[in-house]
Amino acid sequence: MNDPLERLRIPIVPIAPRAEFADDLLRRLQGTEPRARDTATVRYFVDDLDAAVTFYRDLLGFDVELRPSPTFAMLYRGDLRLLLSVPGDPHVLPDGTLPQPGGDNRISLLVDDLAAAVAALRSGGAQVRGEIGGGVTVASALLQDPAGNPVELIEPRRGYHERSRRGAELRRPQRPSTTTKEEPQ
């Protein structure tokens, strides 16, 4: 049967959508990844949220995900989610004191070229404590954020061990919460 309306057929010709739309869509799709469960979350207390957000965003490459109030921000760097909080009522300890920024516990961020990273950070105004040091398996440097929280940068050396994502998935049922990372001495 010859139906004249068959001529109305529109074949599928690929059309590239707007780049902004395409990028945004990819981000949204990736944002729904179940892998988000594997995000490691660390909270740092800071006294000046603006200064802290600027430091982590501009000097360490974090993405600012949320900043819903003057006392809280959520940032991401790969699978690390960093919560920045200005100490306040929600954080009051049983003895009435508030948590303070600083201390010696720290997050460690992996870099490919520690010397170049430290030079770039110094020229960007970051405070680097001492010089590049480290142990057998990593070279490391310690900087501090504007509130005085330490942040460690590590560059792997020979023998450095990092559990592969695949390995982590295979082992998770037996060892739900461990991570393996060589520490500097």
Place this chain on the structure above:
Amino acid sequence: MGIGTREQPSGDDPVVAIYRAALPQVYGYLLPRCRSVDVAEDLTAETFAAAVAAVRRGRVGEVTVAWLVGVARHKLVDHWRRVGREQRGLAAVRCTQDDADDPWQEVHDLDAAHAALWRLSVPQRLALTLRYLDGLSVPEVAEQLGRTVHGTETLLVRARAALRRVYEEEERDERSA
């Protein structure tokens, strides 16, 4: 200068793989049918969100462009049904049985015929889009619309007649202009 190390999406991420393989095809399916960048973008996003959810639930063996276009078609049908509900009561182009009985010999101006679709009621436009723009069979159109085959045939006959009336009206207007 900082030390930002934003990761590039890896090639083996299933979501990224789906997206890279089929975004232009899905958008290329939707845009000419929607005739609106905003609507085409919304439906493209809905299509990929649904596709990713289905893949994660393990409901899809192999993701192909054809399957994704099928998901996009469902989204288009849903969208036009929503629009149709909102516009119910607006005057659609009326046709008589005489129109329906008189066969349409030839479509000279495809652009005008495609444009004329947009002057039809939403159910008529939807039925003709699926049947002719997409090339589905009548039973396939019926399945998409959730109607019986007989009901779909009736809808298509009326929709064809309405399309022809609008098309010929515009052709006459053009000639007399």
